[in-house]
Amino acid sequence: MRYLLVLLCCAEILLATYLMNVAGPFWSPVLFLGTSLAIAFVYLRMQSQSATTVASFSLPPVVISVGQVAVFAGCAFYIVSKLKYVWWYHLMYHFPEGTSDIIPQVEALVQRFLSGSAPYRPINFTDYQLYPTYLPLQWLPYIPAELAHKDYRWIPALAMLAASVYYFVSKRKMEGDPISRILLPSWPLYIWTLLLLNDNNSFVFTVEGLIAAYYFFVAESTGKKSIWPLAIGVSLCLFSRYSIIFWVPLCIAVLAMAGQKKNAMIVAGTAAAFFIFVYWLPFLRVNPEIFIKGYRYHTFAAYNEWNNDFSWNAGTVYLNNGLGFTSYAIAWFPGDLHHKLALYKNLLFAVCLLAVTLLGLVFYRSRGKYDVSTYLLFSFKIYIAVFYAFIQIPYRYLFFTPLIITAALLGGAFMPRVKNNTMIA
Numbered sequence: 547m548r549y550l551l552v553l554l555c556c557a558e559i560l561l562a563t564y565l566m567n568v569a570g571p572f573w574s575p576v577l578f579l580g581t582s583l584a585i586a587f588v589y590l591r592m593q594s595q596s597a598t599t600v601a602s603f604s605l606p607p608v609v610i611s612v613g614q615v616a617v618f619a620g621c622a623f624y625i626v627s628k629l630k631y632v633w634w635y636h637l638m639y640h641f642p643e644g645t646s647d648i649i650p651q652v653e654a655l656v657q658r659f660l661s662g663s664a665p666y667r668p669i670n671f672t673d674y675q676l677y678p679t680y681l682p683l684q685w686l687p688y689i690p691a692e693l694a695h696k697d698y699r700w701i702p703a704l705a706m707l708a709a710s711v712y713y714f715v716s717k718r719k720m721e722g723d724p725i726s727r728i729l730l731p732s733w734p735l736y737i738w739t740l741l742l743l744n745d746n747n748s749f750v751f752t753v754e755g756l757i758a759a760y761y762f763f764v765a766e767s768t769g770k771k772s773i774w775p776l777a778i779g780v781s782l783c784l785f786s787r788y789s790i791i792f793w794v795p796l797c798i799a800v801l802a803m804a805g806q807k808k809n810a811m812i813v814a815g816t817a818a819a820f821f822i823f824v825y826w827l828p829f830l831r832v833n834p835e836i837f838i839k840g841y842r843y844h845t846f847a848a849y850n851e852w853n854n855d856f857s858w859n860a861g862t863v864y865l866n867n868g869l870g871f872t873s874y875a876i877a878w879f880p881g882d883l884h885h886k887l888a889l890y891k892n893l894l895f896a897v898c899l900l901a902v903t904l905l906g907l908v909f910y911r912s913r914g915k916y917d918v919s920t921y922l923l924f925s926f927k928i929y930i931a932v933f934y935a936f937i938q939i940p941y942r943y944l945f946f947t948p949l950i951i952t953a954a955l956l957g958g959a960f961m962p963r964v965k966n967n968t969m970i971a
Contacts, residue, residue: 702755870940
């Protein structure tokens with residue numbers, strides 16, 4: 547089943563790039579989500595089966611190690627070179643101002659923070675005013691770039707490269723045939739490369755690599771012996787973008803149901819500490835309304851995107867791009883765009899709650915059947931796939947995160963089976 551998993555992983559990345567919207571705006575999201583869910587279930591099935599004997603390798607271990615390093619280094623060099631080229635092209639040919647407010651919003655927050663002024667207040671752009679929606683760990687990591695007068699886009703690039711190295715080091719001892727052992731430890735770089743080649747604007751105007759690195763770190767940390775990487779990773783995600791918010795209680799509950807109550811308390815306690823010292827003390831205590839104001843602006847901005855995309859492009863850029871289910875809301879939900887968006891937002895909450903509830907019940911009913919780390923990674927992939935499938939605006943660049951998480955499942959399926967991998971504090 548390992549090679550079925552590889553095929554599914556290849557299909558998923560292709561459906562988000564070169565085969566995006568291949569089956570039209572109604573069937574393509576079904577196909578994409580179905581592939582993502584199939585990856586999770588095949589992974590769980592494989593990890594639940596008894597370990598099989600692995601045939602001896604036909605290549606010496608040193609040859610495999612050299613091959614792994616050569617492939618990884620070659621891919622990393624290509625990605626950095628390509629990023630530098632597309633950034634240079636952007637600077638030389640001066641894309642129209644206002645193409646994206648992502649990096650300007652991060653710059654404003656960082657510069658205000660360093661100057662001692664309140665970061666969370668409206669930002670004035672040429673044609674509109676924006677209230678900051680980014681949580682602290684989505685912009686605080688850019689302080690070194692500002693202090694060093696470097697391009698902000700280096701921060702997500704370096705974060706994603708560090709996460710890829712973390713994965714590579716963890717997966718150098720894979721099982722399987724020599725070719726798989728040489729190629730698969732670099733899987734995150736293949737995903738990165740395909741996304742870069744298919745849509746380099748996502749890496750010119752956005753900084754999504756930092757968020758993808760956070761979530762990838764969580765996925766990889768589910769299989770670690772220590773609980774601390776998972777606890778820290780969950781907190782990094784929680785206070786950068788709240789996509790993970792429904793999964794965090796499930797993670798804590800699974801640990802508690804598995805008898806790892808101390809680990810559950812560590813995850814919850816670490817998240818609480820991050821909330822106090824990263825969000826509440828420096829920002830929320832000063833202005834308790836910043837979260838709700840940001841949330842309201844996010845809803846306002848989502849409506850504008852729905853309205854603009856539908857009015858100017860018949861929804862082809864965002865709403866009917868084959869990655870999310872917004873096409874169904876536009877076509878079938880009653881009322882005007884305000885009402886459609888409100889219903890769709892409620893649908894997102896409902897499917898996320900349903901997903902984590904069902905995942906929690908399955909683990910409770912089958913305690914002892916599934917390894918904790920395996921189930922955490924399985925449930926994380928399921929939840930993220932569902933969340934992004936029903937996200938209000940399915941921007942292409944956002945799907946870097948669910949795609950990169952897949953690498954953790956693929957890598958885990960090729961790793962030697964560990965009988966007792968209870969996390970320790």
